[in-house]
Amino acid sequence: LAQDDIDxxxxxxxxxxxxxxxxxxxxAMELVDRLKERVTVEGTRDPxxxxxxxxxxxxxxxxxxMDRRLAATRKDGKPAVMMVVGVNGVGKTTTxxxxxxxxxxxxxxxxxxxxxxxxxxxxxxxxxxxxxxxVETVRSEQEGADPASVAFSAVEAGIQQEAxxxxxxxxxxxxxxxxxxxxxxxxxxxxxxxAPVDEVLLVIDATTGQNGLMQAKVFTEAVDVTGIVLTxxxxxxxxxxxxxxxxxxxxxxxxxxxxxxxxxLAPFETxxxxxxxxxx
Amino acid sequence: xxNSLTERLSSTFKNLRGKGRLTEADIDATAREIxxxxxxxxxxxxxxxxxxxxxxxxxxxxxxxxxxxxxxxVVKIVQSELEEILGGETRTLQLAKTPPTVIMLVGLQGxxxxxxxxxxxxxxxxxxxxxxxxxADLQRPNAVKQLQVNGERAGVHVFAPHPGVSSExxxxxxxxxxxxxxxxxxAKNRQHxxxxxxxxxxxxxxxxxMQQASDIRAATNPDxxxxxxxxxxxxxxxxxxxxxNEGVGFTGVVLxxxxxxxxxxxxxxxKYITGKPIMYASTGEGLGxxxxxxxxxxxxxxLDM
Ligand SMILES: Nc1nc2c(ncn2[C@@H]2O[C@H](COP(=O)(O)OP(=O)(O)OP(=O)(O)O)[C@@H](O)[C@H]2O)c(=O)[nH]1
Ligand SMILES: Nc1nc2c(ncn2[C@@H]2O[C@H](COP(=O)(O)OP(=O)(O)OP(=O)(O)O)[C@@H](O)[C@H]2O)c(=O)[nH]1
Ligand SMILES: [K+]
Ligand SMILES: [Mg+2]
Ligand SMILES: [Mg+2]
Numbered sequence: 072l073a074q075d076d077i078d079x080x081x082x083x084x085x086x087x088x089x090x091x092x093x094x095x096x097x098x099a100m101e102l103v104d105r106l107k108e109r110v111t112v113e114g115t116r117d118p119x120x121x122x123x124x125x126x127x128x129x130x131x132x133x134x135x136x137m138d139r140r141l142a143a144t145r146k147d148g149k150p151a152v153m154m155v156v157g158v159n160g161v162g163k164t165t166t167x168x169x170x171x172x173x174x175x176x177x178x179x180x181x182x183x184x185x186x187x188x189x190x191x192x193x194x195x196x197x198x199x200x201x202x203x204x205x206v207e208t209v210r211s212e213q214e215g216a217d218p219a220s221v222a223f224s225a226v227e228a229g230i231q232q233e234a235x236x237x238x239x240x241x242x243x244x245x246x247x248x249x250x251x252x253x254x255x256x257x258x259x260x261x262x263x264x265x266a267p268v269d270e271v272l273l274v275i276d277a278t279t280g281q282n283g284l285m286q287a288k289v290f291t292e293a294v295d296v297t298g299i300v301l302t303x304x305x306x307x308x309x310x311x312x313x314x315x316x317x318x319x320x321x322x323x324x325x326x327x328x329x330x331x332x333x334x335x336l337a338p339f340e341t342x343x344x345x346x347x348x349x350x351x
Numbered sequence: 352x353x354n355s356l357t358e359r360l361s362s363t364f365k366n367l368r369g370k371g372r373l374t375e376a377d378i379d380a381t382a383r384e385i386x387x388x389x390x391x392x393x394x395x396x397x398x399x400x401x402x403x404x405x406x407x408x409x410x411x412x413x414x415x416x417x418x419x420x421x422x423x424x425v426v427k428i429v430q431s432e433l434e435e436i437l438g439g440e441t442r443t444l445q446l447a448k449t450p451p452t453v454i455m456l457v458g459l460q461g462x463x464x465x466x467x468x469x470x471x472x473x474x475x476x477x478x479x480x481x482x483x484x485x486x487a488d489l490q491r492p493n494a495v496k497q498l499q500v501n502g503e504r505a506g507v508h509v510f511a512p513h514p515g516v517s518s519e520x521x522x523x524x525x526x527x528x529x530x531x532x533x534x535x536x537x538a539k540n541r542q543h544x545x546x547x548x549x550x551x552x553x554x555x556x557x558x559x560x561m562q563q564a565s566d567i568r569a570a571t572n573p574d575x576x577x578x579x580x581x582x583x584x585x586x587x588x589x590x591x592x593x594x595x596n597e598g599v600g601f602t603g604v605v606l607x608x609x610x611x612x613x614x615x616x617x618x619x620x621x622k623y624i625t626g627k628p629i630m631y632a633s634t635g636e637g638l639g640x641x642x643x644x645x646x647x648x649x650x651x652x653x654l655d656m
Binding site: 087090091092093095096158159160161162189190191192195196198199200202203245246247248276277278279280281282283285303305306307308309311312331 | 387390391392393395396459460461462463465469490491492493494496497499500501504516517518521554555556581583584585586587588590591594608610611612613614616617636
């Protein structure tokens with residue numbers, strides 16, 4: 072009966088807000104059902120109270136208790152190794168550059184590995200980032216070189232130079248291309264001949280729609296993703312697809328990208344993310 | 352012939368006899384499933400709302416065909432409406448009466464502009480044109496080099512008076528508007544009949560960069576301004592298409608990364624928001640991976656058929 076005061080328009084508006092943030096139909100409908108239930112049980116009559124409930128339920132769904140720390144310290148006398156992976160153009164190379172900046176600011180020794188040997192000027196782009204933040208980039212001079220052997224060399228250099236972290240950039244690839252996913256698996260396996268890969272960061276562009284879930288599934292199967300970097304949150308996109316990714320795969324969002332500059336990387340914060348998601 | 356969506360819909364109808372005209376109840380039940388299918392395909396919420404309304408109106412007036420059950424019937428209506436919207440007036444590149452033809456590429460960061468520049472130049476060269484590329488993205492690290500490599504692969508001249516941001520130049524060198532303008536002069540001098548201007552990626556909310564794109568347009572008076580958009584984009588397609596349409600103004604749309612498995616509902620969103628024709632599909636990282644847009648295939652893809 073209490074629901075009578077909160078008319079269909081309120082529910083429609085809430086559902087649309089969630090859908091327009093790329094949350095996806097299942098989570099959006101589930102949330103609305105959950106809210107309807109709470110409204111009935113708690114006898115709420117005020118639409119504002121429903122908004123507060125929505126925020127609470129979303130925060131629960133995004134889960135502030137997830138461990139979002141990065142493994143970025145030497146272990147067993149070897150550097151931490153991180154790989155950055157994802158589909159084309161999402162911001163992998165830029166993220167490697169920004170992450171190096173953060174690590175350097177924490178006085179860690181960092182080495183970059185340019186294992187994108189495919190895209191035009193990809194190694195040059197990473198080298199520019201390396202110089203920008205003052206770290207060495209291991210690359211192949213040869214176009215189309217084996218990306219796995221570049222990753223191997225980068226980790227090898229990291230071990231020799233007693234670096235704290237080796238960051239390996241990889242070529243953009245669509246998860247639907249089996250041969251390219253196979254190649255990525257090989258990059259990881261070959262790098263691991265030198266040292267274990269501690270973090271595999273999957274970059275998801277905040278503008279990504281429902282396809283993002285499939286991306287995360289397939290990349291996780293191929294290289295066991297340990298964290299998500301949600302880029303391009305400085306635009307109008309909300310990045311709601313990561314909610315489904317976290318829920319279904321248990322992989323936490325660890326970092327967010329907020330621009331094209333070296334300092335535009337930040338830790339993921341559940342409440343800020345949720346507030347942006349429901350702000351119209 | 353019909354698959355998943357229709358199958359899902361058919362179960363909605365198992366208790367119906369489906370004779371005569373489609374009833375309002377038939378259509379409502381179907382519309383819910385279709386709405387969901389469109390949302391799962393990333394079609395923008397306002398576009399879905401409008402589209403479903405249209406389909407309902409049309410379905411109400413329709414005779415039920417002997418051969419189809421009500422679900423199939425409504426899906427057929429949906430598909431043809433989708434095709435009609437996506438197709439509209441399809442057209443190929445508008446060439447200038449007095450060469451050079453100027454084509455400017457715009458879009459969000461990472462959408463596929465620089466790759467498309469290479470693809471378009473290769474395609475036009477094969478058609479007997481003498482295209483030239485202009486490197487007016489001086490901002491993204493090594494964007495100029497990337498365009499130069501693509502130009503080399505396509506066998507076309509690249510005008511790149513400034514290296515932009517690179518290891519030697521931490522800050523952007525040169526002014527993109529001046530480069531674009533000078534590129535036009537260079538093309539005239541060298542007698543190229545097509546000029547393709549690659550620009551930096553920019554966000555809809557970045558007013559300064561949007562103004563810069565608008566200035567490039569004003570300085571070069573392009574025959575085509577192509578808006579490149581990633582087929583994987585979700586609901587942000589609306590805000591972004593609107594911002595580019597208002598901020599720069601575009602004449603056509605290119606859907607990129609169509610070689611993936613995204614359903615590509617953005618195609619419908621952009622068409623719905625701007626009315627601008629979708630001209631090409633970009634289908635891979637290679638310079639040959641590029642085709643004319645097919646509205647019928649896109650309609651089936653969005654509906655997952
Ligand atoms: N606005 C904004 N732009 C970003 C962000 N991260 C990256 N970019 C831009 O997105 C574009 C693509 O970034 P890259 O780092 O080259 O992406 P990538 O995933 O390495 O691309 P490929 O290697 O070609 O697959 C560039 O123009 C970047 O400057 C971000 O957080 N915000
Ligand atoms: N699979 C696939 N990849 C594509 C396609 N078009 C472009 N790419 C890839 O997407 C990434 C970004 O493409 P770019 O051409 O650099 O995009 P851009 O719009 O110029 O990016 P910015 O200049 O950084 O804004 C690169 O890895 C390209 O190889 C396509 O149709 N399919
Ligand atoms: K945002
Ligand atoms: Mg890259
Ligand atoms: Mg570019």
